[in-house]
Amino acid sequence: MIQIMHVFGIWLAAFFTLSIFSFLYKDNPFYKFAEQVFVGLSAAYWLVYIIYSIMVPNLFAKLIDDFSGNIVLLIPATLGLMMLMRLHPKTQWLSRYPISIMIGTTAGISMLRYMKSDILEQVTATMINPFSANTVSGVLGNLLLIIGTITGVYFFYFSKKVEGIYKVPSKIGIWFLMVSFGATFGYTVMARISLLIGRLEFLLSDWLHIIK
Amino acid sequence: MKLSPVAERRIIFTVLLFAVALPLVFPIGWTTEISEYTRIAYRLIEETDENKVVIISFDYDPSTMTELQPMAEAMIEHAFKKNQRVIATALWPMGVQMAEQAFDKVCSHYPDKERGVDYTNLGYKVGGMVTIQAMGRSLSDVYPVDNQNTPYEEIPMLQNVRRLRDIAWISSLSSGVPGLKEWMMVARDSYQVPVTGGCTAISAPGFFPYVNEQRQLHGLLGGLKAASEYESLIGRLGSATTKMDAQSIAHLLILIFIAIGNIKVWHGKKGRQQ
Amino acid sequence: MKRSLPLIFAFVVGIIVLISEFIPHRPFNQIVSTLENWFMIISGFAILLGQISLIRMNANKIANRLPDWQYHLAGLVSFALMLIFGLLWGMQETPGLMGDGQGISAYLGSKPFDYLFENAYMPLSATLFSLLAFFIASAAYRAFIIRGFESNLLMITAVIVIIGRTSIGTMLTGWLPESLSFWHIPNLADFIMEFPNSAAQRAILISAGLGIVGSSLRIILGIERSYLGGDK
Numbered sequence: 001m002i003q004i005m006h007v008f009g010i011w012l013a014a015f016f017t018l019s020i021f022s023f024l025y026k027d028n029p030f031y032k033f034a035e036q037v038f039v040g041l042s043a044a045y046w047l048v049y050i051i052y053s054i055m056v057p058n059l060f061a062k063l064i065d066d067f068s069g070n071i072v073l074l075i076p077a078t079l080g081l082m083m084l085m086r087l088h089p090k091t092q093w094l095s096r097y098p099i100s101i102m103i104g105t106t107a108g109i110s111m112l113r114y115m116k117s118d119i120l121e122q123v124t125a126t127m128i129n130p131f132s133a134n135t136v137s138g139v140l141g142n143l144l145l146i147i148g149t150i151t152g153v154y155f156f157y158f159s160k161k162v163e164g165i166y167k168v169p170s171k172i173g174i175w176f177l178m179v180s181f182g183a184t185f186g187y188t189v190m191a192r193i194s195l196l197i198g199r200l201e202f203l204l205s206d207w208l209h210i211i212k
Numbered sequence: 213m214k215l216s217p218v219a220e221r222r223i224i225f226t227v228l229l230f231a232v233a234l235p236l237v238f239p240i241g242w243t244t245e246i247s248e249y250t251r252i253a254y255r256l257i258e259e260t261d262e263n264k265v266v267i268i269s270f271d272y273d274p275s276t277m278t279e280l281q282p283m284a285e286a287m288i289e290h291a292f293k294k295n296q297r298v299i300a301t302a303l304w305p306m307g308v309q310m311a312e313q314a315f316d317k318v319c320s321h322y323p324d325k326e327r328g329v330d331y332t333n334l335g336y337k338v339g340g341m342v343t344i345q346a347m348g349r350s351l352s353d354v355y356p357v358d359n360q361n362t363p364y365e366e367i368p369m370l371q372n373v374r375r376l377r378d379i380a381w382i383s384s385l386s387s388g389v390p391g392l393k394e395w396m397m398v399a400r401d402s403y404q405v406p407v408t409g410g411c412t413a414i415s416a417p418g419f420f421p422y423v424n425e426q427r428q429l430h431g432l433l434g435g436l437k438a439a440s441e442y443e444s445l446i447g448r449l450g451s452a453t454t455k456m457d458a459q460s461i462a463h464l465l466i467l468i469f470i471a472i473g474n475i476k477v478w479h480g481k482k483g484r485q486q
Numbered sequence: 487m488k489r490s491l492p493l494i495f496a497f498v499v500g501i502i503v504l505i506s507e508f509i510p511h512r513p514f515n516q517i518v519s520t521l522e523n524w525f526m527i528i529s530g531f532a533i534l535l536g537q538i539s540l541i542r543m544n545a546n547k548i549a550n551r552l553p554d555w556q557y558h559l560a561g562l563v564s565f566a567l568m569l570i571f572g573l574l575w576g577m578q579e580t581p582g583l584m585g586d587g588q589g590i591s592a593y594l595g596s597k598p599f600d601y602l603f604e605n606a607y608m609p610l611s612a613t614l615f616s617l618l619a620f621f622i623a624s625a626a627y628r629a630f631i632i633r634g635f636e637s638n639l640l641m642i643t644a645v646i647v648i649i650g651r652t653s654i655g656t657m658l659t660g661w662l663p664e665s666l667s668f669w670h671i672p673n674l675a676d677f678i679m680e681f682p683n684s685a686a687q688r689a690i691l692i693s694a695g696l697g698i699v700g701s702s703l704r705i706i707l708g709i710e711r712s713y714l715g716g717d718k
Contacts, residue, residue, distance in 0.1 A: 002595040009605035016606060020613040024225050024620055032554060036561035038610040039540075044565045045607060047537045048572030048599065049305035052580050053336040054530040057356045058523070076524035080531030087538060093488045096714050098528050100492035101499050103705060103713050105521050108503025109341055111702035113397040117428065118695030121401065122688050125424035137668050141681035148682055152689020173689065178636045180686030182643030183678055184417045185630075187435065189622055189644075190651055191279065191413035193232065193462040194436040196619035197455045198278025199612055200233050210237055224627055225620045232619075242653030245672045248680075274608040275615040306611075309603055312578055338529040339522075346522035349515070353523060360579035420679055421688040437651050460652035462619075467648060469627040470641075477631050 014207040017199060126150075148176035224469065231465045235457040242457055249423055250441040253408040253431030256381055257287065262295040264380035265373050269395060269409075270300060270307030270314075271386035276412050277310060280385045282439040282452035283410040284314040287383055290446050292322050292330070296380065297369045301355075302336040303343065303390040308359055327360075328367050335359035340390030344398040348376045376403045381430070384409040392419065396428055406430050410438065493708040500706030541565070564606075571598035643678055650675025 019034035059077060062070040079098035086095035126149045130142035155173030162170050205211040215223070260266070268287055272280045291298050300311035311333050319325050334355040337343045346354050351373060352364040364370060372378060376399055384395040384407065392409040400407040408430040411419055416434025423429045433442055436459060439452035499521060506514035544558045575587030577599040587597045594601045632638055649655040655671035662670050668677070704710040 001593050005594050005601070009601060012605045013609040016609045017613045020610065020617065023617065025222070029557075032557045033560055034610060035614075036557040037564045037606065038614065040561035040564035040566075041568050041602065041607045041610070043537050043540050044568030044572065045603065046305055046533060047569060048577065049308065049336050050338065050530045050533050051573070052576065053305070053308075053359075054338055054526055057361075059527050059530075061356070072520075073527070076527040079524070080528050080534075083528060083531045084535055084538070086535060087542070092715070096488065096492040097495060098531075099713060100496040101521070102525060102528055102532070104496035104499030105342060105503060105525055107496070107702040107705040108500040109345060111699050111706075112504065112507050113341060113401065114695045114698045114702075117393075117397040117401045117422075118691045119699070121424075121426055121428055122421060122692050122695070125421070125426055125428075126688065128425065137677060141677060144681045145685045145688075148685025149688045149692070152686050153692055156689065156693035173686075174636060175639060176682055176686040176689070178639040179643045179678065179682040180417065180690075182640035183647050183683040184414075185640070185644045186647030186651065186675075187413040187416050189463065189466050189626070189648055190435050190437065190459065192616075192619040192622045193459055193466075194279050194413065194455070195276070195612065195616040196228075196232055197236070197436075197458045197462075199609075199616045200229075200458075201236055201455065202609070202612075204233060204236055220627070221624050224624050228620060228623045243656070244653050245656055247672075247676055274611040277608075277612065309578070309600070337526060338533065339526045342522050342525045346519065346526070349519050349522070353519075354526070361581075417679065417683050418687050418690075421684045421691060435651075456653060460654050463648050463652045464654055466623055466626050467645060469623055470630045470645075473627040473629075474631055 010206055014203060017203060021199075122149075144176075147172065152176050228462065228465060232458045232462050235461050236455070239454065240457040242460060244437060244440060244456055246441040246444060247438070249420070249432045249434065250438050250445065251431070252423065253383075253410075253433055254290070254442060254445045256406055256408050256430040257290050257294065257296070257383075260294065260296060260380045263297065265297045265299060265369060265378065266291055266380050267299045267301055267382045268311075269303060269382065269384040269386075269391075270311045271303045271384055271388075271391040272310065272412075273304055273306035273387065274310070276387035278455075279412050279436045279439060280387060280410055281310060281314060282436070282450050283433050283442060284310065284385050285318055286439065286442045286446055286448060286450060286452075287385075287410075288314055288318045288331075289321070289448060290442075292318065292325055293446070297329075298331040299370070299373075299379075300331070300333040303338075303340060303386075303394070305336045308333065308336050312359075328362065329369055332367055332369060333359045341394040341398055344376075344390075344394055345402070348398060348403045350375055376405050379405055381406045381408060383407075385411075387412050387415070392429075396422060400428055409433070411435075413437075489711070489714055492714060493711065497706055497708055500702075504706075568599065568602055568607075571602065575599065577603075646671060646678060647675050 016034050016037070019030040022028055023031040059073055063073055063077075079101065082094045083098045084095075085091035126146055128142055128146070130146060131139055133139045133142055151169045151173035153173075154169045155177065201211065257266075268284065268291075270284065288298055300308075300315070302308045302311060315331060315333070319331075325331060334351075335358060337354055339346070343354060351370070355364055357363055358367060376382075379399075382395055382399050382405055384392040386392040386395075386409065392407075392411055395409065396407045399405045406427070410433035413435025416432065416438075419429065419432050419434070423432055433439060436452050436455060439450075440456050443450040443453050502514060502517050503521070506518040541562065544562050547558045548555045548562065572582065574582045574584045575590060575597050576582035577597060581587075591597055596604070630641065630644075632641055649658065650671045650673075655675065659670045667673055701710060705713070
């Protein structure tokens with residue numbers, strides 16, 4: 001029985017794979033069916049994991065094991081229920097309280113972490129001695145790094161109109177951004193092709209057994 | 213012969229399909245070179261002592277498993293070879309199953325590795341950066357049980373692991389938010405735990421600035437090619453390496469499409485000028 | 487009250503988080519630790535809210551027989567099946583309400599939840615994103631046209647990176663002597679990623695970081711209120 005269900009499973013997977021690929025020809029009922037099944041399965045997967053990974057171990061199990069010791073957990077439970085009040089127009093205003101606590105926490109943490117990681121550390125990483133490299137290409141690279149970072153940040157300064165000679169660093173910044181976008185496009189091609197290779201390998205190996 | 217845009221598209225799709233499928237059926241066996249970013253990540257794991265506890269965070273879903281699952285298997289195998297003890301966590305719910313599949317595959321080659329002693333899966337938690345920050349204070353508060361409902365205190369390999377600072381290195385394999393950036397921002401920049409990781413090729417260019425002198429990231433595996441490079445470094449013929457032939461042919465094809473597109477536009481311009 | 491109290495909460499919570507970074511002692515570290523644990527639980531309810539909204543939206547389309555309602559019914563049925571399997575028998579090593587599902591696992595080879603995940607969810611998820619490979623090939627043919635200096639720069643970089651990240655780059659310039667190794671395509675691609683690309687991405691990170699710090703401060707100080715929704 002297990003073997004039959006294993007084979008059925010592979011054929012089910014192949015059916016869904018080909019249903020999605022059929023969109024490449026044109027939109028059709030198989031694709032629409034597969035798309036909605038994906039939405040349904042995805043939502044249910046998240047819900048089951050939320051229940052078993054967060055609600056049960058971090059809330060309900062603690063309250064059941066030691067209610068008086070964990071009574072303070074009733075506060076986030078209440079806030080969570082207030083969040084669900086968003087579903088009804090008359091009680092929507094109650095959801096603002098838990099949302100504001102989450103937003104306040106996230107804003108505080110984000111501000112600190114982005115200030116350190118994306119501003120201070122990145123500026124520090126740019127403050128290098130460009131001539132410390134051992135090779136000519138290293139020195140050239142370090143110079144490009146410093147010039148590119150400064151002109152790139154300059155480009156993103158939109159508070160004042162840049163005119164005349166002040167346009168030059170902005171132009172150089174755009175060139176560096178174009179190089180970056182070209183590199184990103186190259187990597188994007190690599191990413192997309194990789195995903196296609198994965199699916200074709202499944203069809204040719206697991207389903208059709210053409211690849212051993 | 214003038215083709216309609218729809219016909220052109222279908223020809224492009226068909227040619228791409230064959231260009232990717234044929235090297236899978238008839239492998240060529242080309243080799244690729246290893247980049248410095250992959251070597252840095254490799255050295256971090258290679259130079260970590262035995263019996264140290266490490267975290268691999270599975271922050272992706274099946275849509276990107278072709279790129280990230282080979283990285284996960286390679287890193288787990290490398291950690292097992294160095295007798296390091298692996299904790300799997302997930303900031304995406306599907307990551308839990310991805311972790312189990314990776315452990316199952318690697319443990320088939322390492323049957324002596326025991327769950328709870330050499331590896332464990334703590335499961336999924338929502339919250340991203342806030343959750344990682346909470347892990348920095350107390351891992352057992354965030355994960356009271358593992359994904360088999362074993363209480364944290366009863367897992368042998370976690371006896372001396374209270375918070376993130378007790379971890380030797382963290383690797384986040386991520387395809388979006390939350391993921392590698394959040395681990396780097398909190399675990400490395402706040403708690404000074406070395407962080408490395410892997411990401412899909414599409415996000416890799418955005419992570420390279422973090423591989424700097426301050427070692428915000430200890431190397432980076434960006435995409436399928438980097439997974440294949442890592443497999444070469446640990447001496448393993450894995451799933452990433454076998455796909456590189458198809459990747460190379462497909463890249464060549466994309467360049468041919470770009471060239472044909474440009475020739476077509478140039479030809480049209482020349483015709484209009486005449 | 488309905489709008490001012492949430493703003494006060496956001497301010498107090500944000501300020502406590504900021505203070506605890508500089509004074510990591512009691513009571514600030516305890517308060518922040520509690521907030522972080524509560525955050526996970528409230529986030530769980532937020533995701534539950536999303537699921538309920540999704541069910542309501544689909545049920546509404548089915549009840550009103552809107553176009554393509556049959557597919558939304560299929561979506562709801564698959565949602566219900568996956569949810570019931572997960573709740574009744576759990577997943578992998580986690581037991582459900584009806585135990586560990588050893589009986590049904592003996593027929594399927596795994597729990598029903600895991601079976602659906604491996605044979606339905608995984609292929610659907612992976613295939614949906616793999617469609618993009620075809621569209622990028624089509625886009626490369628139609629839209630990637632050389633026009634001016636800047637698009638030239640983009641194109642040349644893309645070509646070097648596309649070739650350099652494969653075996654073809656190694657073969658094309660592998661014959662170059664050591665003194666010209668800079669022009670070896672994989673090395674050139676690595677140079678581009680390490681220096682000019684990093685410079686531009688760093689500029690984006692710094693600029694976006696400044697924006698995030700600014701908007702976080704606006705939220706904490708109550709200047710940015712869009713998260714509160716309408717006036718009701």
